[in-house]
Amino acid sequence: MKSYSSLAGRYLKQQRRKSILTVIGIILSVALISALGTMGQAMKDNMLSEAIYENGSYHFAYKEPTPDLYTKIKDHVLVERVGILREGVHTELPSGNQIQVDELDANAIQLLPIHLDKGRFPQSSNELVAEAWLLNQLPEKPQLGGFAELFSADGKKQRYEVVGIVKNQKYSQLEGKAHAFTMLTGDESAINARSTLFLTLKPGVDISIQIQPFSTLHTPFDTNRPVLNYLGESSDSNLNRALAIIFGTLIGLVVLSTVAVIYNSFNIAVLERIRQFGLLRTLGATPRQIRHLVFREASTLAVIGIPIGLLLGWGGLWLTLWLMTSSGFQILQMEDFHLTFHWWIIGGSMATALLAVYLAAWLPARKASGVSPVDAVRGAGSIVRESYRKNRFPSLLKLIGIEGSMASKNIRRNRAKFRITTFSIIVSITLFIVFHFFTQEAFKLTVNTNENDRIAFEVRQTVYSGDEANPNKTNDIVSPKTVKEIADMPGVYGVYGQYQWPNTQALVRHDDVDQSFLQKTELALDDVNWNGEGKKVVYSNLTLYDDARLKEAAKYLISGTADPDKLAAEDGVLIVQTVKPLVDGGRKREQMELTRYKVGDKLILMMGVTENPTKENVREVTVAGILNQSPFNAPYSEHSLTVMAVKPTFAKLLEAVAPEQDGIDYGTSLIGIEVALKDGADPEPIRQKLEDIANTVQAGRFIDYVSEQQKARNFALQMQIFVYGFLSVIGLIGSLNIINTVQTNLLLRRREIGLLQSVGMTMSQIRKMASAEGVWFGVIGSFWGLLLGAGISYFLHMQLSNVQGLPFAFPWGGALIACGIALAVGLLSVQGPLRRMAKANLIEELREEA
Amino acid sequence: MNVISVDGLSRSYGKGSTLVQALKGVSFSIRQGEFVAVVGASGSGKSTLLHMLGGLDKPTGGHVHIDGEDLYGLKEKERAVFRRRKIGFIFQSYNLIPVLNVEENIQLPLLLDHRQPDKTYINDLIHTLGLDQRRKHLPSELSGGQQQRVAIGRALAYRPAIVLADEPTGNLDSANGREVLELLKLAVRQYHQTVIVISHDMNVAAEADRVLRLQDGLLISDTYGGKGE
Structure with missing residues (x-):
């Protein structure tokens, strides 16, 4: 041994298990920070390339x-x-x-x-x-x-x-x-x-x-606004600021949890050896030398963990992308995706990780160097003075008997330890909830998912307005038999009919129009009088839904039914009353409710191009189902009510359209079909068949966007892979943190538990007590983590709203998963140390010096 | 020549109704090469005195001079360095560093001072302590007596001005205890060390050149070779 500082290495080796756990914590955090940075930068680079691809590169x-x-x-x-x-x-x-x-x-x-x-x-x-x-x-x-x-x-x-x-x-x-x-x-x-x-x-x-x-x-x-936006050169700096705040918050949370993981393991490692530090002090080590020892341990772990973390973060991302590209995916809808290497991300991740490590080691180092040599040499036993706090409220744990009440006392015996333990559990839970929330939101923002994603081909007929050669009703473009033939082809997911859309306006009671919609959009809706009551005129998109479309629509129901027979029987319609209008003087879109219809309400529709309701042009239908978004086409309309009707109802409504009012004789005939493909289907035979059909139809057109459709589906899938990849790593970091905290909390009390055994506490009672402690920490951590997680999620939501407005949904999903994991990990992580204690010799435990 | 001089040393803990006066103005001095035993009942202030002599704790009154240096006139860091160079400690519970082997444990005070150990002296010490065969062993591989011998070696490694031993034989059987005492006496003879031992054990007191007796924080007797001064 050349120098006293070699002691640091010896300690690390002696506590190999804990050192490994800490290094894993560092590795995961560095990997996450660097992957987050790289991915964020790659997204930005890709969005820029995408914007340039679509809009050109001019300024x-x-x-x-x-x-x-x-x-x-x-x-x-x-x-x-x-x-x-x-x-x-x-x-x-x-x-x-x-x-x-x-x-x-x-x-x-x-x-x-x-x-x-x-x-x-x-x-x-x-x-x-x-x-x-x-x-x-x-x-x-x-x-x-x-x-x-x-x-x-x-x-x-x-x-x-x-x-x-x-x-x-x-x-x-x-x-x-x-x-x-x-x-x-x-x-x-x-x-x-x-x-x-x-x-x-x-x-x-x-x-x-x-x-x-x-x-x-x-x-x-x-x-060239989209391109300038991504270059960060837009006159409107909202987007860049929002992105910076969001990524800053996320990285801040990861850093916080890294600090918590490392702090915990250092703190515990120091507490376990506090007598030895005291001893070194009696031998003449200065506080500075003790601090130096702890920092040296930290440096050693950082030197091992950081490069592996960087390699894992970058390599993991590279490997994922490579696997995706080699299995035929196009990454992020790009023709050619390169994972851009940025030194600032590597440097930044390293600096952040080092900062986190030293920040985490600082307090334990101070504690170690401040230990009083007198306390250290004053006989055996824990030298951490513990002040038991009386509980202000009777703890629920007391309900499970003596073990529970011991557990409740143990939890509260040391304020500092209690704070550290709950802090790290809270950080872990918060981190998971916030990431879960954010990734889901980001997914919603970047990926529009509805049934349109699957549609790869269209065959349609041009219907000319006022076409003299074709004054009467258009015929079905293809027969039901052909539709069935196409639907039965291998690889076809569904065949959906296209029909004419007559002009439709809804007459809505003033109370049924959402007030905040009117305020935020500053839209002036026309007022009319119908049946002696004032109504607001709301533009509507009325479409005919055939059975194939209704089947998909059922997936989007919030309430009511999409059963074709029930709809036909009661003149029922499906509606989408959620819209995404421009607000803030056209600066951004915000998702909100247009009207407040409930299932069973009567919907009054004014048919055709007209401004005045009459007995002839007004019909009443019933709201039979409400969907959260449109199953087809754009998920949300800008400021129209979307109404979907089955054929009999649609036909009845058409009767109210004045004949040849805008040159079209509306009917329910099929004017086109949309063909949706299953994932991974071979489009070639279907393309051939549809092209043949298009050639036989007069003014028929065949539209092929199979490649765009596949790109869009791939993109959604990739986003999901990334989202769940990130979430798993976050979950792992959080669990590691909880395991570390709860286990060491218990291991530090080996001697005391030996003592309890010696006075007659059975191992199963001890297990019950320790499990109750583990779970209770989970409960307390979950409670605060939930509050904090929801709070930070709301903050992120506000930032995202600067880009696009979505209603805030409380992150129940993430919250439930996080709390469940926390409780389970809390419970499971006490079992290992307990098993070891059960095997250990009671006398040895009692003799052992803390 | 006086190596230690203690003047009106007092130490109290707590305040108000919980005030405990562990030392109430103790004064004495010790010459170089003396083997002194401090005896007294439990709670008499022995350990407190030892901590004060070792610069581990701060007195509430009085002074301690070691080798002419006012121990509590030094700053915290200076006191740590002083301790490292001038004071050797031996504890009842050995207090070795579990991750270091015998040789490293003995050399530790020198390493803390960034000094290269004097090989001949350390080898001589290890030989004297009868630890030649155990050089590379970890504390966990040694018996209690052997561990205490390592602790003695560590205390002597820097050739300190004084060696303070707190119940060095407390955890040992009588044979091992005698052996440790012999080693301490040897240190006095061979290296002209000043050794101060705290003990309940009357055998220790009997072996000492001088016995200081404490009771309720006061020095009640000071005897040389069994005769009062």
């Missing part, structure tokens, strides 16, 4: 620019790059769709969200790139290298060579409008009212500060 844009403006910004010292786009004239296609050839310069190709699938970008004004689905609709049906004749930007017909194919976009397909792009020639001369200039600022320029001066150069001026 600012000017519409209707002048050549002067172009010269000015091109020569601007802060501007990196300027691109020009000139919108073309649209060409009508035989299918009814439209195509528009826009002109772009080389910079604009870089700055705008145009993604090449095959071929190359155009290099001259007679080359173009277009979406694949559109090429098939051109009269020439050109492929890559083929030719098409379309209107150019100056309105003349021009022959273009197709040199590239860009990726299909869902919205262009749905709208039936698409853009093709050709090369813009002649810079300044091309700038006119149909042009837009896009620009990026040089790296390092503070974009948010430049918004104001750049906006004064020319109007209309626009910013």
Whole structure:
């Protein structure tokens, strides 16, 4: 032995079990902190890439620019790059769709969200790139290298060579409008009212500060808001602040629990050896030397734990992502996901962990160095003076007899120990509840889950308003037999019908409109008089739900029924009265209730385009079921009441629509179908079948978004994997903390328990007593942890509300799991030490010096 | 030459109705190379006196000078260093560091001072204590007598000014107890150490050069070789 400080290593080795537990605590915490940091940063990086993918990478844009403006910004010292786009004239296609050839310069190709699938970008004004689905609709049906004749930007017909194919976009397909792009020639001369200039600022320029001066150069001026948001350069800093506060709080909690874990094990390790520290003091060790010893132990554990933790955090994340990508997942909906390595995260995690370790070791070190040498040498026995506090209230534990009342006394005998133990249990429970709450909320914010996720294909028929050739009712696009055939195909999850949507407004009693909806949205609803009573007019979306849709709708019921027969029998409808309007002057969306209908209430519907209710256009139905969100399409509408009716009811309601009022003769015929796939199904045969069907239908269109659908489902699954991964680690840290605390609490009293045995307490009585202590700590910890967890969850909720408003739901799920785990771990962790005590020699225990 | 001089030393614990006066103004001095026994009934203030002499506790009145240094004029840290260099302790319950072996336990006071131990002296000490075969053993592998011998070795390792022993034979059988006493006497002879032993054991008092008798916190007699001074 070279120096007294080697004692630290000896102690660690001697208390190998405890040292290992502490190191595991450090490893898990470091892993969690670094994984949290990496994941948070990766999410931000990915959201940015996603925003750039969807919106382009430009920062600012000017519409209707002048050549002067172009010269000015091109020569601007802060501007990196300027691109020009000139919108073309649209060409009508035989299918009814439209195509528009826009002109772009080389910079604009870089700055705008145009993604090449095959071929190359155009290099001259007679080359173009277009979406694949559109090429098939051109009269020439050109492929890559083929030719098409379309209107150019100056309105003349021009022959273009197709040199590239860009990726299909869902919205262009749905709208039936698409853009093709050709090369813009002649810079300044091309700038006119149909042009837009896009620009990026040089790296390092503070974009948010430049918004104001750049906006004064020319109007209309626009910013690429989603991209600037994720760059942290938005003029509206709410999002970034909210994210910083949220991640700060979460990391703060993890640090707190790390401190608790390490503090606990150090504190106990020090308490166990306090006599030895006292002894060292009598031998002439200075308090500083004793502190040094404890800190050296801490450093040793940190040096072992931190690198492994970093490796585990980063490696674990990397491995998870690697496993996902190699099994065919696309991570976070990205084409190409790289786990970005940031030194600041590694450094930050290390610094945070070191801080936590030293913070945790500081108090025990002080305690060790402050131990009085006199106390240490004054014979055997615990030198920690304990002051028993009388209970102000009779403890519930007394109900279980002498063991319980001993347990209750034991719990309260030492204020400091009681505080430490409950503190660490509270921290563990709080941590779990808050993480559970946060991850669920984050999941709700990032993943929209309803039945739409499964829909991969659509076949629909264009129904033209006022189409003279088709004045009468449209026919079913396919027969029920075909629907059944599709539904029976392997891999098909469901086939849902699409029907017409007549204009519908609900006449709602004033009391039934939610007042806070009116206040927050500042929406002025029209007032009408119906049957001598004033009503508010609320826009409604009335849709026909067939049996397949109703089956899914049943999953979303809050109250009532979605049984088709019952609905038909009582003219019942399903409603969704939860909406997500823009509030705060359009700054964010908030989820809230629009109306306050209950099952059994009468719903008055005014059918068709009209402002005045009459006997002819008003019908009454019954609210038979209330859903928490729409099973299909957007989960929440902005400010309309969503009403779903079965065919007979729907037909009755249609009778109230004035015939051919808006040029459409409404009916209940099937105008389209949506096909949902099972996870992992092979889409190819289904695609083939549906394409064939679409070709046989007049004005039929086949829409394929299978790849987008699969991405969305994968994303939801990945989020769940991450959420539960994080939660398991948190649960592990919390449990470790509780085990550490409760066990050492007991082990420190070995001698005393020996004493109790010697006066005739049986091992089973001791077990009962110790178990009661373990459980009671769990109960007390759960109580405060629940309060604190709910409080911090509410705080996080408020922060999240700055991004998007959701109603606060008390985190019962997390709370119940956390309290259950705490009680179980509390109970189980006393069993090991008790078993060891039962085996030990009573005399030895009694002799042993504390 | 006086190694220790104690002047009007008093120590009280608690206050008001719970006030206990453990020492009530004790004065004496001890010359180098003396083997002194402090005897008295339980609660007479023996241990308190020992703690005061060792600089472990602070007196409520009076002074203790060791090697000319006012022990309680020193700061906490200085007193710790002083203790390390000038005072050796031997306890009834041995109080060895369980994770260190015999040799390391003996060297510990030197290591705390960042000093390299004098190998010859330490070897000589270990040999004298009869621990040659036990050098690498942990305290848990030793008998009570052996443990106490290690404690003596540790107390002598730094060649302190005084060795304070608190009931060193209290936990030992008579043979081992005699052996320990012999070793302490040897220390006085061979290394010219000053040894102060606290004990109930009248055998210890009989072996001592000088006996200080305490009762109710007062020094009631001070005898040299069985004769009063």
